Amino acid sequence: MSGELEIINLAKVFGGLVAINDVSLKLEPGSLSAVIGPNGAGKTTLFNMVTGHLRPTRGSILLDGEELVGLSPRTIVKRGIVRGFQVASLFGTFTVEEAMAAAVHAHRDRLFDFMGTFPDPDSLERARHVMSLTGLAAKGARRCDSLSHGDRKLLDIALALAIDPRVLLLDEPTAGMGRDESRAMIDRIHHLWEHERMTLVFIEHDMDIVFSIAQTVFVLRSGALLAKGSPAEVRAHPRVIEAYLGSAA
Known part of the structure; x- marks a missing residue:
């Protein structure tokens, strides 16, 4: 199954706006990772490039060593990268x-x-x-x-x-939920990851959720990778505290 996802020097420019700036990160097969950052940090843009919905200005996206840049979203799904969208509504009468x-x-x-x-x-x-x-x-x-x-x-x-994804991307899976419902959802996601062992990466704003289940946390700020590491390392990172978590973190 594998599922190693590697992003190398990825950039996306919209006119004069640099949305993603030279981001490199690597997701090991079977890992559980989170991407965090303030609004406008480039998190969803990053997911859109990985899934082929946006073409990078430059850089590479590799799945198990094979280049994905330039492939259609459908082909990328066939290769094994699947994103959880809010698509259940498409099957309303089903x-x-x-x-x-x-x-x-x-x-x-x-x-x-x-x-x-x-x-x-x-x-x-x-x-x-x-x-x-x-x-x-x-x-x-x-x-x-x-x-x-x-x-x-x-x-x-x-x-x-x-x-049967090799890599599953989830964009704010607990959005719009109350505290108890969010906790139940993230417990279910963790159970699914433990059972299926696909590579899973999610975007999330709730830091309690992020630090409770992610093995690795990637922090974006203004389109650039500010920090990466274990939850403990990221929580203690001075630049992350200053930029995102606040002095009380």
Whole structure:
């Protein structure tokens, strides 16, 4: 499976605005990492380049040593990098089980194969396996548009997980959640990572969450990599304290 993601001297310039400035980082296979930084630091822009939705101005993005820059988003998904978007709404009239099976079916290039049964047994088996892992099995018959906010976010992650990613990117998976709901979501994500052992990297503003589960933390500021290291190292880094965490960190 592997899943080593290496970003080398990556930059993105929009006109005169430098959104990402010479960023290099490496995610080891099976690692769990977080990307943090103030609003406007370039976190989502970085994810957009890794997934092919933005083309870098310069630099390289390697998955297991193979260049991704210039590939389409669909091809990058096929290579094994999947991003959790807020896409559950696309399956509003589907049941949870149907949405999951459709995601697997589409990844296997069979979405428009109407000659056989939908969902086919293999797709359904994978869908039910991931539903069990994510705690959605009991809600398989529910329509996607009837789910709570937290369950929609969980379905979004499950849809990404259903297609066997080598690298899973999550952009603020706890956004819009209360404290207890956020804690439950991050515990579920940690469980999924422990079970599947894909390379997982997430953007998050809640520092308690970041420091409780991430093995490595990357800190962006004004598009540049300010610091990287273990949670303890980042928490104690003087420049990080000054720029982001505050003197009380």
